[in-house]
Amino acid sequence: MEKILSVKNLTKKFKRIVVNNISFDVEKGNVYGLLGPNGSGKSTTFGMLLSTINPTSGDWYWFGKKGTDSDTLKKIGAIIEQPNFYPYLSAETNLKIVAEIKGTPYPRIDEVLETVGLLERKKDPFKTYSLGMKQRLAIASALLNNPEVLILDEPTNGLDPEGIIQIREIINNIAQQGITIIIASHLLDEIEKICSHVIVLKEGNSIYSGRVDEMTANNGYFELKADNNTLLINALEELQWFTSVKQEGEVIKAQIRDDASISASTLNQKLSEKGIYLSHLVKKKLSLETQFLELVKNTKNHA
CATH class of the missing domain: 3.30.70 (Alpha-Beta Plaits)
Incomplete structure (x- = not known):
């Protein structure tokens, strides 16, 4: 199986060690969960892999290439923080602005809005959207440039049960298109329902990396x-x-x-x-x- 990402002994120290010597691989076409409680180092790990945070030590390779350069970033769609959409503009207009920045043709906008179930609401102002709809629009934005990898940091955070189910279905549909997905979450239940593989972080340490169904050798x-x-x-x-x-x-x-x-x-x-x-x-x-x-x-x- 082709490796999309390989992380080797990655460490980040601020006043304390936040990420401690973690290593894992991500193979193409799977859905990976970065699982751990708040403060376990998930967002910091994403920050390093996207080159917004400098590591203390360690290396990583995207598509066999060391580090994260501008060409690599074009292959990645990421939602690390809530995107700053313009509240009085429609979803379609907001995505046109993102498309201009990413150099994406406008016809792609309807495609991604359909993927996240917002095509019928594309003319509505962003401020009229529910929290779940805003999160779905953010996923649409991350998909605009046809990424090979989609990175989502706590995609169901704050959502009601219906919103969580909608995001879960969208992620499953995206995965079926062959896009590799990496999700950070503290919700065990969500990881179990969405992910094929899991990396478990505890206080910055990786205590397990592998298939969800092989997380322990337990026979049940x-x-x-x-x-x-x-x-x-x-x-x-x-x-x-x-x-x-x-x-x-x-x-x-x-x-x-x-x-x-x-x-x-x-x-x-x-x-x-x-x-x-x-x-x-x-x-x-x-x-x-x-x-x-x-x-x-x-x-x-x-x-």
Whole structure:
């Protein structure tokens, strides 16, 4: 897979270290999440990658070329801060101004407005737009120059649930066009729904970089229920496939060992051989939130 971006030991120190020796790669055509709480170094990382902040040390390569020059910036669409659109001008006129700056032909304006669902509102003044519509117009602005990469810093910040869903759908549609997307967010749920890959930052340190579905080696867990849960618990513990077996209400949760590979049908067969018949059996994966908390906890333990 072609590398769009390669970051090597990037560090930024102000009065304290804000970004600490982070390294990661971004491959073409994927959606990457830069995940971490406020103050974890996400915006500073973007600032360095776009050459608006000078790094203390480290290197990065866009499209195989070191650093970020003017030619590279033409391939990138970015929203780092809320764009300054003119409030009394229409969305169309605002984008014409941006198009003049970027050297983009006017017909492209209708294309990007359609992408973000604002084509029917293009004649309306910017000041009449909701927060979600303003954010969508900002994405349209970033798409004007047909970028190969789209960088979004907290794109759903402050939006209501409907606005969040709209932005999520737009991002998915843009990704399907083959544009590589990098999103900074502190919202685990959004990263899980939008991104294929994630870089987790904690206090300026990268504690994980990889696929979302491989964030931990965790095999997930089974939810089970039987007429006699005491017998069920004893049987599960005897199988030695699980790191923990515990009852939560009427349901038994059995955490699968990392080195165990077991299907629901295999488990059902083993239990029926012991005379235990299940009324409920579901295999589940841990949510990204649970995996994130486990990851942070393990990092603390190894610190």
